[in-house]
Amino acid sequence: MSDEHNESADDGQEPEPHAPAHAAHAHEPEHAAPPVTGRQRLIAGLWPPRLSRAQLTVAVLLFVLGLGLAIQVSSTSDSGGALRGARKEDLVRILTELDNRTQRLEDEKRGLESQRSELETSSNQAAEALKQTQAKAQQLGILAGTVAAQGPGITLTITDPKGGVQADSLLDTLQELRAAGAEAIQINDVRVVADTYFTEGTDGVLIDGHKVSQPYEFKVIGNPQDLEPALNIPGGVVQTLEKEQATADVVRSQKIVVSALRPSKQPDYARSSSQ
Numbered sequence: 001m002s003d004e005h006n007e008s009a010d011d012g013q014e015p016e017p018h019a020p021a022h023a024a025h026a027h028e029p030e031h032a033a034p035p036v037t038g039r040q041r042l043i044a045g046l047w048p049p050r051l052s053r054a055q056l057t058v059a060v061l062l063f064v065l066g067l068g069l070a071i072q073v074s075s076t077s078d079s080g081g082a083l084r085g086a087r088k089e090d091l092v093r094i095l096t097e098l099d100n101r102t103q104r105l106e107d108e109k110r111g112l113e114s115q116r117s118e119l120e121t122s123s124n125q126a127a128e129a130l131k132q133t134q135a136k137a138q139q140l141g142i143l144a145g146t147v148a149a150q151g152p153g154i155t156l157t158i159t160d161p162k163g164g165v166q167a168d169s170l171l172d173t174l175q176e177l178r179a180a181g182a183e184a185i186q187i188n189d190v191r192v193v194a195d196t197y198f199t200e201g202t203d204g205v206l207i208d209g210h211k212v213s214q215p216y217e218f219k220v221i222g223n224p225q226d227l228e229p230a231l232n233i234p235g236g237v238v239q240t241l242e243k244e245q246a247t248a249d250v251v252r253s254q255k256i257v258v259s260a261l262r263p264s265k266q267p268d269y270a271r272s273s274s275q
Contacts, residue, residue, distance in 0.1 A: 142184055145191040145262035149184040153256035154227045156218035157249045163214075164244035167198040167205045170216060173237045174198075177220050180230035184221040184258040188212045191260040224252040 141147030156173070158165060174192060177185060185192040190207045199206045204213060220227055228250050231237045238248045 143194070144264070145193040145260075146264045148257070148259045148261065149221055150255060150257045151183070151221040152224055152254045153182075153219070153221040153252075154224050155251045155253060155256065156220065156231065157251075158214065158216040158218070158241060158246055159249075160214040160216070160244070160246040162245045165205075165214065165216070165241065165246050167200045169241065169244065170205060170207075171198045172240070173218065173231075176230055176237050177218070177222075177227060180222065180226045182220045182222040182227060186219040186258045186260045188217055189260055191258070191262045193262055219256050219258050221256050221258055228252060 138147060142149045156177075158170075158173070170187070174185065174187075174196075187207055190196075190210050190212060192207075196208055199209075201211065203211055205216075206212070231248070231250055238250075241248045
């Protein structure tokens with residue numbers, strides 16, 4: 001009986017098991033999230049940036065370097081703007097022209113320096129030649145009597161109260177002074193030169209046609225130590241004048257001025273042999 005009862009129970013419909021409460025809710029429909037695209041994933045990976053300290057330092061350095069390069073390019077853009085678009089051949093030509101110009105300037109500089117040296121040398125030579133010419137003209141003027149002179153020498157004063165001094169005595173005195181090294185001589189107001197002559201006139205002694213009266217004053221430029229002894233040698237000028245009852249006084253001086261001048265005279269026939 002029990003078996004039949006079990007079989008009938010088996011043949012009957014089996015009671016459905018009671019499902020859990022949460023399982024019923026799992027089969028209920030839910031709102032699904034929209035799909036994520038690749039672009040969104042890329043943006044999400046890049047922003048916000050996730051930089052390490054080393055990467056941040058490199059980025060700052062690169063920024064500073066770029067800023068410096070930009071400033072340098074900006075500062076040189078004005079001077080190099082005309083050359084930025086030039087071709088290589090043009091740049092080579094410009095460099096060649098600059099080298100040639102530099103060489104020309106160096107050559108011109110050397111030429112100017114050479115001219116300056118020549119001018120300085122010629123100027124010095126010309127100045128020295130002019131100086132020597134002027135000195136020579138002074139010397140010749142002193143000898144010719146056309147230039148006043150001064151220097152050491154003596155003053156010889158001949159006093160002739162008896163009138164015994166003749167023209168030849170004065171000429172002998174002049175010759176003795178010249179032999180002793182006299183360089184410039186003036187007797188009273190007459191300048192004595194190479195062609196000076198003495199004559200005896202009715203009114204006394206004439207020197208180069210000019211009448212001179214005693215006392216006869218000789219202003220002589222030369223070495224006093226040679227001039228005075230030459231006049232006082234035994235049998236010389238002083239003793240000869242004393243025999244004629246005249247006196248001769250000799251005074252040495254470090255400054256004798258010979259101021260009497262002779263007019264400049266152009267020779268009638270003589271010419272310089274250098275012409």
